[in-house]
Amino acid sequence: MGKLVALTVLGATLALIGERLLTFRARVTTSREIKSIEPQSCHLIAGLENGSEDIDILPSGLAFISTGLKYPGMPSLAPDKPGRIFLMDLNEQNPKAQVLEISEGFDKDSLNPHGISAFIDKDNTVYLYVVNHPHMDSTVEIFKFEEQQRSLIHLKTIKHELLKSVNDIVVLGPEKFYATRDRYFTSHFLALVEMILDFHWTYVLFYSPEEVKVVAQGFSSANGITVSLDQKYIYVADVTAKNIHVMKKHDNWDLTQEKVIHLGTLVDNLTVDPATGDILAGCHPNPMKLLIYNPEDPPGSEVLRIQDSLSDNPRVSTVYENNGSVLQASTVASVYQKKMLIGTIFHKTLYCEL
Ligand SMILES: *[C@@H]1O[C@H](CO)[C@@H](O)[C@H](O)[C@H]1NC(C)=O
Ligand SMILES: *[C@@H]1O[C@H](CO)[C@@H](O)[C@H](O)[C@H]1NC(C)=O
Ligand SMILES: *[C@@H]1O[C@H](CO)[C@@H](O)[C@H](O)[C@H]1NC(C)=O
Numbered sequence: 001m002g003k004l005v006a007l008t009v010l011g012a013t014l015a016l017i018g019e020r021l022l023t024f025r026a027r028v029t030t031s032r033e034i035k036s037i038e039p040q041s042c043h044l045i046a047g048l049e050n051g052s053e054d055i056d057i058l059p060s061g062l063a064f065i066s067t068g069l070k071y072p073g074m075p076s077l078a079p080d081k082p083g084r085i086f087l088m089d090l091n092e093q094n095p096k097a098q099v100l101e102i103s104e105g106f107d108k109d110s111l112n113p114h115g116i117s118a119f120i121d122k123d124n125t126v127y128l129y130v131v132n133h134p135h136m137d138s139t140v141e142i143f144k145f146e147e148q149q150r151s152l153i154h155l156k157t158i159k160h161e162l163l164k165s166v167n168d169i170v171v172l173g174p175e176k177f178y179a180t181r182d183r184y185f186t187s188h189f190l191a192l193v194e195m196i197l198d199f200h201w202t203y204v205l206f207y208s209p210e211e212v213k214v215v216a217q218g219f220s221s222a223n224g225i226t227v228s229l230d231q232k233y234i235y236v237a238d239v240t241a242k243n244i245h246v247m248k249k250h251d252n253w254d255l256t257q258e259k260v261i262h263l264g265t266l267v268d269n270l271t272v273d274p275a276t277g278d279i280l281a282g283c284h285p286n287p288m289k290l291l292i293y294n295p296e297d298p299p300g301s302e303v304l305r306i307q308d309s310l311s312d313n314p315r316v317s318t319v320y321e322n323n324g325s326v327l328q329a330s331t332v333a334s335v336y337q338k339k340m341l342i343g344t345i346f347h348k349t350l351y352c353e354l
Contacts, residue, residue: 016197037321038322043351045351051344052066053066053114063089064128066116067086068081068111069112075293077346084100086098103151103152111134114132115166115167115225117177118145127145158175178207178215181205182202203216215254220238221238222236223237223267223269242265243261244309245257246259266285267283280303280340282303284330299328303321304317304318329346330344338353338354340354
């Protein structure tokens with residue numbers, strides 16, 4: 001009897017693994033042709049050629065860009081260089097990227113920046129929150145931005161047992177933020193197994209000094225996160241599930257799901273166009289080429305604009321699409337007035353006039 005049960009369980013497990021493997025293969029291989037779509041005027045930004053994982057633009061037009069992410073399973077063109085934060089002033093005619101100095105006392109060599117989010121307090125002081133992976137750990141670093149000196153003063157490192165494998169962050173108050181966890185395992189192999197078996201066990205976390213809690217769960221791999229212009233909704237990208245969850249934010253910071261927008265392409269980081277409220281999504285149109293990187297046959301890039309995301313019929317249009325000849329592995333697009341910056345995991349950074 002015991003043997004029969006064991007055999008049944010084994011059979012069911014193997015069937016599940018087989019089914020998940022097939023689903024995984026279908027998810028990461030795309031037969032679709034990558035077209036060439038781009039706004040009128042685009043050029044690459046000098047000095048940002050080894051990644052620009054996340055981009056956050058202030059209402060004043062100053063853009064923060066994180067570069068040099070080292071992430072298990074993802075290519076890095078400069079594996080020995082520490083990560084850095086750059087600044088661009090999008091009000092300039094021909095904006096240039098400038099590295100931000102970081103104050104003494106912070107271990108700059110271990111900076112491995114992932115998601116970033118700027119927060120402006122009542123006194124107009126700008127704080128930059130940076131998801132950091134020093135030695136593949138996860139912390140959130142808080143910096144104060146000194147505009148005159150073009151520098152970041154390190155104020156604080158936040159660590160918490162629920163802040164593990166953090167991907168992205170959106171800050172909504174002093175030391176109050178939502179963060180996504182994109183995986184459980186840190187080892188590359190186990191993380192790949194986790195991605196294939198798709199346990200739907202990643203989550204969104206709310207952090208404040210008083211309370212830390214999981215506020216939404218069941219994501220295949222929760223990735224980019226951002227907030228609507230009216231601050232009533234939180235948008236979460238589930239990268240491997242190829243969709244965006246629109247979540248309603250409650251007074252106690254809990255989130256409930258309003259709807260899911262299916263995009264049919266791997267969705268990475270999200271931003272909101274400050275002029276229209278549209279969601280901009282950086283996407284990976286051919287993920288297999290990202291998992292098995294070959295510079296001769298590179299992964300492409302894709303940026304989608306989602307209009308009327310709260311309506312019954314959100315409209316999705318393509319803002320940018322490229323087969324990797326110009327831009328590889330786009331993660332994020334951020335807009336200021338009629339200007340757009342497109343960032344990538346490990347490749348270049350594109351500036352476009354819309
Ligand atoms: C990018 O990485 C390459 C290879 O390590 C290096 O030669 C180059 O200087 C880096 N570029 C920047 C802007 O850091
Ligand atoms: C944004 O983009 C990166 C790129 O993958 C992605 O890995 C990261 O996961 C996203 N989140 C943030 C914050 O950047
Ligand atoms: C990518 O597109 C460019 C121009 O549109 C084309 O010349 C090139 O052959 C394409 N590359 C691949 C790998 O399809």
